[in-house]
Amino acid sequence: MAVIEVKNLEKTYYNDSVATPALRDMSFTINKGEFVAIMGPSGSGKSTLLHILGFLDRHTNGEYRFEGRTIDEYSKKEIARVRNKKMGFVFQAFNLLPRTTVFENVKLPLLYSDVKKSRRDELTFKAIESVGLSHRINYESSQLSGGEKQRVAIARALVNKPNIIFADEPTGNLDSKSGQMIMEFIQKLNEEDGHTIVLITHETYTAEHAQRIIQMFDGEIKSDIKVNHRHKARDYFEK
Amino acid sequence: MTFNDSFITAIGGLKTNKSRSALTILGIVIGICAIILVMSTGKSAEDLILNQIRGLGSQTIFVDPGKEPQGPSDFGEIFTDSLNQKDIDALLKPSNVQGLKDLTPVVMQVMPVTFESEKIRTNIIGASDLIATIFDIFPNEGAFFTDDDIRQKASVAVIGSEVKKKLFGPSDALGEKIKVKGRTFRVVGVLQPKGQVSLFNVDDMIVVPYTTAQQYLIGINYFNEIIIQAESEDIVPRVVRDVKLTLRETHGIDDPDKDDFYITTQADAVERVQTIMSILSILLVSVTAISLIVGGIGIMNIMLVSVSERTHEIGLRKALGATEDDIMTQFLLEAMVLTALGGIIGIVLGALFSFLASLILSKIITFGWIFTFPVIAALLGFGVATLVGLVFGLYPARQASLKSPMEALRYE
Numbered sequence: 001m002a003v004i005e006v007k008n009l010e011k012t013y014y015n016d017s018v019a020t021p022a023l024r025d026m027s028f029t030i031n032k033g034e035f036v037a038i039m040g041p042s043g044s045g046k047s048t049l050l051h052i053l054g055f056l057d058r059h060t061n062g063e064y065r066f067e068g069r070t071i072d073e074y075s076k077k078e079i080a081r082v083r084n085k086k087m088g089f090v091f092q093a094f095n096l097l098p099r100t101t102v103f104e105n106v107k108l109p110l111l112y113s114d115v116k117k118s119r120r121d122e123l124t125f126k127a128i129e130s131v132g133l134s135h136r137i138n139y140e141s142s143q144l145s146g147g148e149k150q151r152v153a154i155a156r157a158l159v160n161k162p163n164i165i166f167a168d169e170p171t172g173n174l175d176s177k178s179g180q181m182i183m184e185f186i187q188k189l190n191e192e193d194g195h196t197i198v199l200i201t202h203e204t205y206t207a208e209h210a211q212r213i214i215q216m217f218d219g220e221i222k223s224d225i226k227v228n229h230r231h232k233a234r235d236y237f238e239k
Numbered sequence: 240m241t242f243n244d245s246f247i248t249a250i251g252g253l254k255t256n257k258s259r260s261a262l263t264i265l266g267i268v269i270g271i272c273a274i275i276l277v278m279s280t281g282k283s284a285e286d287l288i289l290n291q292i293r294g295l296g297s298q299t300i301f302v303d304p305g306k307e308p309q310g311p312s313d314f315g316e317i318f319t320d321s322l323n324q325k326d327i328d329a330l331l332k333p334s335n336v337q338g339l340k341d342l343t344p345v346v347m348q349v350m351p352v353t354f355e356s357e358k359i360r361t362n363i364i365g366a367s368d369l370i371a372t373i374f375d376i377f378p379n380e381g382a383f384f385t386d387d388d389i390r391q392k393a394s395v396a397v398i399g400s401e402v403k404k405k406l407f408g409p410s411d412a413l414g415e416k417i418k419v420k421g422r423t424f425r426v427v428g429v430l431q432p433k434g435q436v437s438l439f440n441v442d443d444m445i446v447v448p449y450t451t452a453q454q455y456l457i458g459i460n461y462f463n464e465i466i467i468q469a470e471s472e473d474i475v476p477r478v479v480r481d482v483k484l485t486l487r488e489t490h491g492i493d494d495p496d497k498d499d500f501y502i503t504t505q506a507d508a509v510e511r512v513q514t515i516m517s518i519l520s521i522l523l524v525s526v527t528a529i530s531l532i533v534g535g536i537g538i539m540n541i542m543l544v545s546v547s548e549r550t551h552e553i554g555l556r557k558a559l560g561a562t563e564d565d566i567m568t569q570f571l572l573e574a575m576v577l578t579a580l581g582g583i584i585g586i587v588l589g590a591l592f593s594f595l596a597s598l599i600l601s602k603i604i605t606f607g608w609i610f611t612f613p614v615i616a617a618l619l620g621f622g623v624a625t626l627v628g629l630v631f632g633l634y635p636a637r638q639a640s641l642k643s644p645m646e647a648l649r650y651e
Contacts, residue, residue, distance in 0.1 A: 051645045054558070056557075056558060056643075056644045056645040056648070057643070057645045076562065076563060077562050077564075080557070080560050080561060080562040080563075080565075081560065083557070083558060083559065083560045084559065084560020084561075085560070089558050089559070091648070095551070095555045095558075095648065097552060097555070098255075099255050100251070108556070108559055109559045109560055111244045111248070112556070112559060112560035112561045112562070112565060113560060117241075156559070160560075
């Protein structure tokens with residue numbers, strides 16, 4: 001079943017009547033349970049694409065359907081709900097709230113959801129446990145290492161049990177060991193928990209953890225291939 | 240997001256910037272503090288004046304010459320000569336006015352008074368001995384002058400406690416000779432300290448027979464005022480009516496519009512004071528309210544800074560599922576919690592300052608200043624402060640809610 005259907009998608013930025021095309025004639029489909037990497041050099045439009053896919057921005061032409069519906073079919077409130085319930089975001093810069101504990105950070109999406117108050121703490125604990133940070137639960141985000149911060153961000157993306165997780169250069173700010181650990185979590189989410197994952201990266205090595213790589217260049221799809229020899233993040237640690 | 244969650248989130252936002260939050264609300268604190276101070280001291284002043292008026296007894300009626308002053312330009316009307324002995328005689332006839340208990344004519348003027356080398360200026364009140372029962376003032380040394388003294392235009396005086404202190408110090412005053420406007424008077428009584436009664440400061444005045452004052456001191460044959468006491472409060476309206484009819488008859492007036500006298504009762508006086516005090520309060524409160532506007536603009540300014548500083552946070556919250564309303568509520572609540580807090584602090588400080596002011600004022604004025612803290616002022620202060628937060632927080636909160644999540648996330 002297709003979670004994401006993109007047909008002839010275009011995005012053009014207009015600045016003082018100068019049109020700058022960022023995405024051109026993109027078409028692809030991502031099915032439920034897939035792990036897709038969108039790869040390309042910086043400026044290739046991959047972040048723009050992710051923002052459009054994540055309902056954080058709107059495209060200018062073409063069609064984008066999320067679970068069969070286009071963004072125009074949703075009201076502002078419904079868009080917020082979709083982001084809250086069906087999508088999880090992991091950013092390169094972690095984007096944790098400063099001076100706020102791990103627990104409060106992970107709980108944040110639940111505050112904007114209809115999850116009953118009594119269930120919120122329990123779900124938060126579970127999400128933190130799943131990224132192995134139970135011992136850091138009352139730490140403030142500034143007291144954590146980069147890898148730990150990103151694990152908090154993953155827990156936050158998971159807490160509302162989304163259908164799809166968008167990860168924008170999740171290892172970009174991390175050393176290779178922490179980066180591998182994050183990739184291990186992401187692979188686990190896909191393989192064991194069945195989450196659909198869209199990963200953005202400019203590194204071939206990171207992209208090769210996915211099942212499929214969409215290569216972008218100057219706002220266009222250069223290739224869309226299946227990965228034959230996937231890296232298993234777990235192997236990295238066993239070496 | 241429930242209101243409770245929004246509230247907790249708002250508090251969290253404020254806590255991260257404690258000193259800035261504190262400085263921001265200073266304007267509100269000062270504004271509310273000023274309002275409480277004005278309302279509290281205003282209420283105390285009103286109570287003080289009303290107590291003095293009521294202290295005269297609610298059955299007291301004042302008859303003044305001239306037309307009732309409608310404004311400052313009518314002030315001259317007070318100094319007319321329409322009330323005289325003929326009126327007194329007519330009013331005292333039970334067939335004219337029923338239920339009249341006591342009556343005294345009054346003449347008054349500020350004059351120099353000397354005893355040996357001591358010289359002061361004080362109020363000389365010419366009245367009958369009945370002023371003692373009407374004002375409830377009695378000598379604690381000596382006695383009041385008598386009806387005979389009035390008839391004989393005797394040069395005798397009853398002096399207030401303050402006058403006694405100034406002229407005689409600790410030594411005895413009874414039987415001593417004082418000079419008023421060059422004429423020698425014998426002190427026959429010293430009044431108990433009593434403070435203000437109506438417009439008269441009983442402690443700082445000298446009472447002499449009105450006949451003496453008229454002839455030898457002021458040189459007039461009319462009265463400045465007639466004070467009447469009815470037998471009871473209930474019959475005051477009837478006595479007022481009788482007094483009016485009698486005076487119109489003696490003055491030969493047919494048309495009530497041409498009355499050359501006017502009557503004030505205690506109820507009128509109370510009402511008038513209340514009107515004046517509430518106008519004064521409203522005026523002062525409006526002036527202090529300007530500081531609240533200034534404070535509100537400060538709040539708006541800081542909230543705008545806060546919104547732009549936290550663009551990133553707003554973007555993140557939106558990405559995680561916050562609606563525009565959620566963001567709006569969060570920032571609006573932050574502004575309102577800030578100003579409400581400022582309001583509470585302002586109320587507490589205002590009450591404290593009013594209390595200190597009442598301590599000082601009761602030392603200066605010595606009589607009857609009582610600290611009052613109107614609950615309505617506190618409620619009003621809190622309400623207004625919160626409203627300021629709502630009004631001046633609206634624009635920044637709206638700005639916050641309209642931020643595009645992508646732009647906001649990109650913002651560093």
